[in-house]
Each structure stands twice: as C-alpha cells, then as structure tokens.
Amino acid sequence: MFVDKAKVFVKGGDGGDGLVAFRREKYVPDGGPAGGDGGNGGDVVFRVDEGLRTLVDFRYQKHFKADRGEKGRNKSQHGANAEDMIVRIPPGTTIIDDDSQMVIADLTRHGQEVVVAKGGRGGRGNTRFVTQRMTAPEIAENGEEGEERWVVLEMKVLADVGLVGFPSVGKSTLLSVVSAAKPKIAAYHFTTLTPNLGVVDVGDGRSFVMADLPGLIEGAHQGVGLGHEFLRHIERTRVLVHVVDMSAADGRDPYDDFLKINEEIKLYNAKLENRPQIIVANKMDMPESEDNLALFKEQLAAEGKDYGIYPISALTHEGVKELLYKISDIVESIPPAPEVEAVAEQEERKVYRFEKEEDNEFSIRRVNETFVIDSPSIEKLIKRTNFSTPDSVARFARILRNMGVDNELRKRGAVHGQTIQIGDFEFEFDEKS
Known part of the structure; x- marks a missing residue:
C-alpha cells in the first residue's frame, strides 16, 4: 500500500520532578539538603530510514509519546534522563506543523533527523535553592511538560x-x-x-x-x-x-x-x-x-x-x-538534489531548535469580580511549582511580587481575599504576602 500523507500527534516526555530530601547519616546531625534534580524527558525525533518507501505505518500508529525523566534521588543524585523516541520516516518526507502550517524540516538523506517535540526539563531538587538565609529549603520544582503538537507528514517521491x-x-x-x-x-x-x-x-x-x-x-x-x-x-x-x-x-x-x-x-x-x-x-x-x-x-x-x-x-x-x-x-x-522550495538550512545529521528566552510580560483583565492574569511564563511557573510545601508557596509569591504583579493588581482595585485566576488555577489575593 502506498501512503504519501499522514497526520500524527507527537509529545515530548515530561521532565522528572525534583526531590526534597535531607542527609540522614549517622553522626551527621542537622544534615543539609540532599534532593537531586529530576531527569529530562525524552525528545521525539524523526529520522530518515532509506529502507522505507511509504508512510503506511502512520495509518496504524498516530500517537508518539516519549518517556518522562526519572524523579530526583537522595544524596543529591540526578534522576536519569529519558531516552529519545526515534520515529523512522522515508526519504523525501516534509514535516509540517499542523497549527501554523510552517515547515519544520524537509528530510531527504539517510540518517538525517530532526527534533519535532522536545522533552521537558527536569525539576530542580532542594539542593539548588540553598542560600545564606535559607540553609534548609523545602523547595523542589515539578518537571516541565514536554512539547506536544500535531504534525503533517508529506512524502515526495525521490527519483531522478x-x-x-x-x-x-x-x-x-x-x-x-x-x-x-x-x-x-x-x-x-x-x-x-x-x-x-x-x-x-x-x-x-x-x-x-x-x-x-x-x-x-x-x-x-x-x-x-x-x-x-x-x-x-x-x-x-x-x-x-x-x-x-x-x-x-x-x-x-x-x-x-x-x-x-x-x-x-x-x-x-x-x-x-x-x-x-x-x-x-x-x-x-x-x-x-x-x-x-x-x-x-x-x-x-x-x-x-x-x-x-x-x-x-x-x-x-x-x-x-x-x-x-x-x-x-x-x-x-545536473546536481543530484534540486530543491524546489527553500527550507531552512539543515545540518547533515540533526536539526536543533533553540529555546526561546523567558518572556516575563503579563496582562491583567477583570471578569466580573475575578482578576484574570494572562502570562505564559507565569502559567509555566505554576506547573513547575510544588504547592505542597510552604517554602514553595512563598517562593511563588515572591517571584510574582518581583515581577510587579501585586502592585498592578492593587492599581486595578484588587483587595484582600479577591479571586485571582491564572490559566486553570485560582488563588486568593493576600495583602499580607
């Protein structure tokens, strides 16, 4: 069966959670923090295999999810990074983001590969949050979620x-x-x-x-x-x-x-x-x-x-x-590989996508009695924050305060106890924090 077009879902693995732990060794009273970082989630990587001739395999498997990283360990040990998920595709396959219709990669040679969904970074353990004022922090980050997207695969026959x-x-x-x-x-x-x-x-x-x-x-x-x-x-x-x-x-x-x-x-x-x-x-x-x-x-x-x-x-x-x-x-x-449509220049073996810098901008709007904060960076921070410990909650509040969120809410008329919504989460505005 010849299949030359397919649509599939890809998701990078989530990062492993960081760990809150302390040294509990004999003869070492008041042992310091010892929680390790979580491992990074696996990437979803599409790799060209010259032995394939169609996209027929993608008719029967349409979801590709990489493994998540391991949680951080005691004794400041880093959780293991998850292995990348390698998805084999035939030569001459163009990979297109389904939402933006932008070409991610145009792969023609055996062994070429591209990361189409990057795995999330592992969360930091409490050893990373030690300061002179806070020598025993009970703070650890959750692992970052892996990227996910629908992509369209289009195969163009490679022939002279x-x-x-x-x-x-x-x-x-x-x-x-x-x-x-x-x-x-x-x-x-x-x-x-x-x-x-x-x-x-x-x-x-x-x-x-x-x-x-x-x-x-x-x-x-x-x-x-x-x-x-x-x-x-x-x-x-x-x-x-x-x-x-x-x-x-x-x-x-x-x-x-x-x-x-x-x-x-x-x-x-x-x-x-x-x-x-x-x-x-x-x-x-x-x-x-x-x-x-x-x-x-x-x-x-x-x-x-x-x-x-x-x-x-x-x-x-x-x-x-x-x-x-x-x-x-x-x-x-004539040259062996004419390209009709110029796609971004690629390395011989792998195309890397660099992460964007953090964007700390935010906007506030009022919906009835609720103040809604729109900010991708704050939503990302929420997902990485473990709200089960007071230290983590205090850190989250401190970051928002340093960003100017508290002052902007007061200017907009927010009072103590009023509901603040950020993404899918709701909080109470605390004037004392």
Whole structure:
C-alpha cells in the first residue's frame, strides 16, 4: 500500500520532578539538603530510514509519546534522563506543523533527523535553592511538560526522472519496458493512482531511478481530481520526461495536451518551469502518429519553444534505447538534489531548535469580580511549582511580587481575599504576602 500523507500527534516526555530530601547519616546531625534534580524527558525525533518507501505505518500508529525523566534521588543524585523516541520516516518526507502550517524540516538523506517535540526539563531538587538565609529549603520544582503538537507528514517521491503527461499516454507501459517495475496497466484513464518507481539500467554502466507519476488533468494545481497529491511528487525529480500520445487517441490534440500539462505544473510551482524537460512522442507505431508529430514540431517552432523530441513506441520498443541514453546524459549533467522550495538550512545529521528566552510580560483583565492574569511564563511557573510545601508557596509569591504583579493588581482595585485566576488555577489575593 502506498501512503504519501499522514497526520500524527507527537509529545515530548515530561521532565522528572525534583526531590526534597535531607542527609540522614549517622553522626551527621542537622544534615543539609540532599534532593537531586529530576531527569529530562525524552525528545521525539524523526529520522530518515532509506529502507522505507511509504508512510503506511502512520495509518496504524498516530500517537508518539516519549518517556518522562526519572524523579530526583537522595544524596543529591540526578534522576536519569529519558531516552529519545526515534520515529523512522522515508526519504523525501516534509514535516509540517499542523497549527501554523510552517515547515519544520524537509528530510531527504539517510540518517538525517530532526527534533519535532522536545522533552521537558527536569525539576530542580532542594539542593539548588540553598542560600545564606535559607540553609534548609523545602523547595523542589515539578518537571516541565514536554512539547506536544500535531504534525503533517508529506512524502515526495525521490527519483531522478519523472514521467508526466495526461492519463493513458503510455507512461506506465514505458516504465515497465525500461525497468523491472510492474505498474498496473489497462486501457482506461487513471490506471495509475500512486507513483511507481523503477531502476533503469541503461546498459553502459549507468542507471537512474524513474518514477511513473499519476496522470494529470486540468485544474490539478487547484486540487482538482487528485491534483495536489500527484504534483507533490514532481518537485523531487531532477528531469521531467513529458510523454505525449502522438496517435491523438480519443480525438485529443497532442500539442494542446502538452501545453495544458506544462501550465498545470507551472501554476502549482513556478520554479518547476525551469526543470530540465524532454518530450517523448509515444505510440509512433500508430498510423496517424507521423503526421501528428510533424504538426507538433511546427507548432513548437512557431511558439519559439526549444525541447528535445524523441519519437518512440513503448509497445514495440522502437527508439527506447536512444531515449534512455539521452535521459542518462541529462541526469549526469545536473546536481543530484534540486530543491524546489527553500527550507531552512539543515545540518547533515540533526536539526536543533533553540529555546526561546523567558518572556516575563503579563496582562491583567477583570471578569466580573475575578482578576484574570494572562502570562505564559507565569502559567509555566505554576506547573513547575510544588504547592505542597510552604517554602514553595512563598517562593511563588515572591517571584510574582518581583515581577510587579501585586502592585498592578492593587492599581486595578484588587483587595484582600479577591479571586485571582491564572490559566486553570485560582488563588486568593493576600495583602499580607
């Protein structure tokens, strides 16, 4: 089964909680703090595996969650970091954030990898909060939650040569003749509904990968039919081989078909217009093909278009060998990995996303008798604060006071005992704190 698009949920592992602990050793009275930090949660990492060819595995597993870090330990020992979750994807996969539609990574080479959901940091143990005034703090942080998101995976076939053209012009037949691929072939439109790949051995020590891309129709660039599903795969190919039915079957006009297909490709992505392209005049074994080819050449010349035209018959194999030599020459003359859409430059092995600096801004609004504080950084602080100990509560209040939250609440008219809401949490305003 060929699957070239999938949507999956990924979540980095939560960080382990820090520990509140004290030394309890014989002959050591009043032992100091000894609570260790929690371990970091595992990242969700997508890694290219050249042995994969489709995204079919993501039809059956759509959720990927990394393990959380271990809690901190006694004797100031750090909890173990969780291992990263490695998710294998095929070469040619683009990873897109479902909410923003921003491209996270475009991975094409074996072993390339990218972190798509970063694990949370482990919480700090009470040894980290020792000061000259507070020598035995009962403060420890909860582990940070791991990142989570929905991502869309789009696979674009990696091939040197892409066969394009209207349905039933003979693309599948040509691929079956020049390679060991066995695409489904029949005398009706849209026999090919998924790309077929074949390795073509030219016979002189050279070879290349050819993809039979499903037939296009008018309006494909707007998604008509399976337009976007088909056109996506053209982006990866290094050479376009435009197959035209010179027999004019079903009353079609070969030159008109040629123009329409190129227009659809151009409208989908203007950069593809500059991709090397040759024309294959197929079905030359049919009676009217010679006259149609002569007219086709005249029409091309009248428009000032300069394309190499190679008459063949995929059925009788006439002209096929000469065509393969020419394709191989073109493939050798161009770079191995054209990129149609510029994605942020990536390292050879891994793409790292750096964390944003903490944003301490906040806003306050009043909803009836409740004051609502909007601040991502304070909401994050709440999740990391363990409110079961007085020291942790006092630290939380001190941080908000230093940020200016208390003063701003007083300016807005907040009084002792009034409800303050931050995210999903509610507190009472305490004038004495």
